[in-house]
Amino acid sequence: QLVESGGGLVQAGGSLKLSCAASGRTSSTYVVGWFRQGPGKEREFVAAVSTTGDSTYYSDSAEGRFMLSRVSNTVYLQMNNLKPEDTAVYYCAHSTNAFNSMNVITLRQYNHWGQGTQVTVSS
Numbered sequence: 001q002l003v004e005s006g007g008g009l010v011q012a013g014g015s016l017k018l019s020c021a022a023s024g025r026t027s028s029t030y031v032v033g034w035f036r037q038g039p040g041k042e043r044e045f046v047a048a049v050s051t052t053g054d055s056t057y058y059s060d061s062a063e064g065r066f067m068l069s070r071v072s073n074t075v076y077l078q079m080n081n082l083k084p085e086d087t088a089v090y091y092c093a094h095s096t097n098a099f100n101s102m103n104v105i106t107l108r109q110y111n112h113w114g115q116g117t118q119v120t121v122s123s
Helices: none
Strands: 002-005 008-011 016-022 029-036 046-051 057-060 068-073 073-078 088-095 119-120
Touching: 002 088, 016 029, 016 088, 016 119, 029 073, 046 068, 046 073, 057 068, 073 088
Parallel strands: 008 119
Antiparallel strands: 002 016, 016 073, 029 046, 029 088, 046 057, 068 073, 088 119
């Protein structure tokens, strides 16, 4: 089971740190990806981290503002300088597929998803 937490309401320019905790499975054996789905939009890739934590990949919108880290069975997404367009439900997911730029951005490459956490950024 994957459980996201850390979402909330923040003003533009603020920060939030999301957590993705895995229970019943060892997170370090999976690629972990973060996706988001804004109102009326499709779910989109945000960031992903390899099984070892040594490699990360970010969307253009996340690059330079968001940072991934993984400690034990939890993966964190530190989000800085948040913008109103970052408003969305954020999901984490596990993948057993190879960590590369094509796989990590593709929803169907992930086989286990959390329920999501709401992030709202006010202007």
